[in-house]
Amino acid sequence: MNAENWSDQENDAVVAVYFQMLMDDLAGRAYNKAMNNRGLQQSLGRSKGSIEFKNCNISAAMIGFGLPYIKGYQPRFNLQMSLAEAVSRWLAKNPSFEASSATMVAQRHVDTRALPFSSPPTMTNAPPPAELSQLEAIARRFDVAGRDERNRSLGKAGEERVFHHERGNLLASGRSDLADKVRWVSQEDGDGAGYDIASFAPNGSPRLIEVKTTNGWERTPFYITRNELEVADARRQEWSLVRLFDFSRQVRAFELRPPLEAHVSLMATQYRASFN
Structure with a gap:
């Protein structure tokens, strides 16, 4: 098995687990990253480290998609576009994800507290x-x-x-x-x-x-x-x-x-x- 190139099936599998953890995270439910990693090791034959790195790649892709990511998987860039395509496939199969998350979040935000405002993006605070x-x-x-x-x-x-x-x-x-x-x-x-x-x-x-x-x-x-x-x-x-x-x-x-x-x-x- 190529350590660098992941198949579409492998990408789909790790992306599906990532989104399940993300949904739990957004809802405030507990989840076990280590257990999910072990499950993917068994089903994909990949190492713990490679799966951890792939999850960090997914976090980077999520930023590109304008979506929240799991804070415990800090974004790692130089990801392959095939991984972004796997994210797109998951979103296409689960169209209710963003609408339901917006509704859930709206219920938490309906208040009169002042919004925290910051300076808009500029060239000086752009990423590499x-x-x-x-x-x-x-x-x-x-x-x-x-x-x-x-x-x-x-x-x-x-x-x-x-x-x-x-x-x-x-x-x-x-x-x-x-x-x-x-x-x-x-x-x-x-x-x-x-x-x-x-x-x-x-x-x-x-x-x-x-x-x-x-x-x-x-x-x-x-x-x-x-x-x-x-x-x-x-x-x-x-x-x-x-x-x-x-x-x-x-x-x-x-x-x-x-x-x-x-x-x-x-x-x-x-x-x-x-x-x-």
Whole structure:
């Protein structure tokens, strides 16, 4: 058996066990990494060390997919794309994984506690180029931004968390009058306004907040619509994008203000086709 190259069947087996441990981890259930390792040793004929290393490779792939990973398996890069394909196959067979995890997490986050905000990603805090290149390749190949965008449960949970954060922030500032006027626009009126939450700064000036949520790390790519960009440009003093990340574990956030081109690279991914 080749010590370097793992077959699709081997990758599928170790990925399935990894996800089972991850689901237990996210739910706060106990699990036994050593026992699972021994089980894979017996079924695959691989060594304990090689299975441990493969689990660390899976953690690296999970970052590329914009998903949480098992903290006990610290990411190891230079993984083969065939392992990322195994992760993709597991997600395709278990489409409820992300929706159910978002619902579970939302139940823990519905409160008025202030979100922990940090500085947005920059070139100075980027990971090593080789690692970043590999993560970006996975994100592009498996359309991670599109998957987050289609995950309605995740998006709704993130918007609700920001809604409560805004109300709580105004209440803490002694502006209960404004807190009562905060609106969850996308929920009340539907999509199309170019923002999800209509809130206020403590001085009464309006805040229009577009929320983008991921279970992954802060650099997970996301989609933004032409309408959202147009509203951001037309109402620069009021509009902002709040990015929630690591949502399934310990949600954190950062805020981007227009022009977005100063913070992110915008790439056209779709074209409207009309007949001549």
